[in-house]
Amino acid sequence: MPETPDASRFADTPRGAGQRSPDEPRAVCWDLPHDLPIVAKVRAMVRETLTAWALRHLADDVVLVTGELLANAIVHGEPVVRLTLLAGADGLEVRVADRGSGRVRRLALDIEAVHGRGLAIVGALAHDHGVTPLPDRPGKTVWARWRLPPPGGSEA
Numbered sequence: 001m002p003e004t005p006d007a008s009r010f011a012d013t014p015r016g017a018g019q020r021s022p023d024e025p026r027a028v029c030w031d032l033p034h035d036l037p038i039v040a041k042v043r044a045m046v047r048e049t050l051t052a053w054a055l056r057h058l059a060d061d062v063v064l065v066t067g068e069l070l071a072n073a074i075v076h077g078e079p080v081v082r083l084t085l086l087a088g089a090d091g092l093e094v095r096v097a098d099r100g101s102g103r104v105r106r107l108a109l110d111i112e113a114v115h116g117r118g119l120a121i122v123g124a125l126a127h128d129h130g131v132t133p134l135p136d137r138p139g140k141t142v143w144a145r146w147r148l149p150p151p152g153g154s155e156a
Contacts, residue, residue: 025088026053032070034079039070042083046094053087058146061125062094065144068118069096072142076102091127092146099139 028049032038043063050059066083073081077098084095122129126144133140 025086027084027086029082029084032074032081032083034074034081036071036074039067039074042070043067046083046085049085050092055087055092055148058092062092062144062146065122065125066094066096068121069094069142069144072096072118073098073100076100078139089148090150091148093143094126094145095141095143097134097139097141099134099137101138103140 030042030045032042043066046066047059047063050056050062055062070081070083073096077100080099082095082097084093084097086093086095119129122142122144127147129142129144131140131142
């Protein structure tokens with residue numbers, strides 16, 4: 001999987017800070033408890049954030065991908081789990097970081113498998129996704145990205 005896109009184009013601005021154009025960069029970040037039941041609450045928070053950012057049309061896919069990435073980080077990773085949403089004029093990115101030393105891998109599953117489809121779901125719903133090791137400690141960031149059409153235009 002490719003490296004994570006450069007995040008320098010995203011502002012570290014809290015949600016709801018003043019009037020903003022839909023094209024202005026937006027970001028929100030949550031450090032989450034290492035507790036699987038938090039995933040349902042976070043999915044609702046992500047949906048609310050996307051609605052506030054006028055990205056409701058992406059909400060179903062982004063909420064599902066976020067849930068898969070968080071569940072993987074909580075089940076297979078180590079605390080602290082951090083969820084970051086970044087939106088700019090050209091795209092939306094979800095990042096889930098944890099401090100576990102395990103590697104992310106896509107499993108080859110048979111049709112009757114009950115678990116293990118998370119990264120396949122991410123790959124099917126996002127335009128791009130990948131894994132970036134944390135630079136200064138054990139862990140990784142798993143990310144998914146959706147392209148947005150240019151303002152007033154349509155996606156090519």
